[in-house]
């Protein structure tokens with residue numbers, strides 16, 4: 359434990375695995391008590407890969423506790439304001455406060471823009487964009503009352519650039535940045551900071567499924583090896599493929615710490631330099647018509 363968050367209480371959404379798990383562990387390691395929220399065994403039909411399970415969430419709690427910090431699990435869905443209000447109530451009841459909020463939960467799916475279904479569009483906006491708004495909404499009255507707090511929302515490099523075959527996700531992640539900037543402005547007079555992290559190509563389950571392998575291979579029948587190879591084209595920094603989840607949790611632990619006490623309204627890429635690349639054509643044509 360570094361102790362820099364000693365006495366603080368944090369809420370992390372999407373904590374069952376991936377970046378959310380890494381964030382819960384990092385904050386616990388730094389001394390915070392952490393409320394870890396994830397969907398449990400709920401499924402979202404429009405998503406083609408499994409979300410994390412309730413067992414995963416309990417594993418996160420055990421890993422966070424192993425660092426010496428305190429942690430509890432809350433099964434909840436960021437599509438429900440009542441679930442998020444309940445998570446904040448748990449923080450207050452179990453740990454006596456709330457200081458840090460990491461709105462990380464998200465889903466990703468693939469479809470041509472003109473073929474995205476109403477259900478895919480609605481689910482993605484509901485989780486990725488409205489889920490962040492609901493998380494912030496649940497926490498903010500308490501943070502305003504105590505005149506302190508730090509919120510980090512998870513956007514994506516797709517919060518500032520387009521993407522082929524996931525316009526619903528890209529639109530939602532752009533929205534997360536608009537929400538973050540408005541919240542930073544509105545909450546600054548209350549001494550509450552709001553920042554965003556923009557992960558690049560992460561080594562998490564979100565992009566480990568057949569549709570993702572096909573997209574990364576540029577053809578049907580893509581493989582996990584295609585995914586690994588493709589990640590190296592995504593980063594600019596030497597030797598970076600898919601980035602480990604703790605690349606983002608290291609940024610989060612700084613953003614919520616006193617080291618960043620004068621920082622608000624920032625959109626921080628953690629992307630191996632992806633956004634400095636000039637980009638490349640994912641669908642090159644050899645003749646124009």
Ligand SMILES: NC(=O)c1ccc[n+]([C@@H]2O[C@H](COP(=O)([O-])OP(=O)(O)OC[C@H]3O[C@@H](n4cnc5c(N)ncnc54)[C@H](O)[C@@H]3O)[C@@H](O)[C@H]2O)c1
Nearest residue numbers: 372374375376377409410435436463464514557560562564
């Ligand atoms: N994986 C990437 O390459 C990548 C890149 C940029 C941004 N991101 C973003 O990072 C965040 C974390 O994703 P990850 O990479 O750890 O993927 P992940 O799929 O491993 O983790 C996402 C977590 O969110 C949870 N979740 C999904 N819907 C939920 C809901 N309705 N309520 C509560 N929890 C829910 C899932 O169960 C899962 O545990 C997401 O917001 C994602 O969009 C990921």
